Amino acid sequence: MELQQLIREIHxxxxxxxxxxxxxxxxxxxxxxxxxxxxLSEFDDGEDPHFHDFLEWHGLYKVWLxxxxxxxxLLGRQSLPEQLRRVIAVA
Numbered sequence: 001m002e003l004q005q006l007i008r009e010i011h012x013x014x015x016x017x018x019x020x021x022x023x024x025x026x027x028x029x030x031x032x033x034x035x036x037x038x039x040l041s042e043f044d045d046g047e048d049p050h051f052h053d054f055l056e057w058h059g060l061y062k063v064w065l066x067x068x069x070x071x072x073x074l075l076g077r078q079s080l081p082e083q084l085r086r087v088i089a090v091a
Contacts, residue, residue, distance in 0.1 A: 004087065028060075028061045031054075
């Protein structure tokens, strides 16, 4: 996967995460940590009206973490000047 495509995906996911952050008044990192630690277990019975939102939010954040790590891994395989030269050459 190319860095530019990965960056577009990261930005799209971040846009979706902001919708949940605005709706529920928490940053995604804090929400994710609370879900992972079991602090929000009262919402995971499937009956809570926000259950599906929370599942989607949690899943999106996991995808974002994966994409961020992939970005770091790809970036680590090349120098920043090399990446910039590649992008500038295409533009």
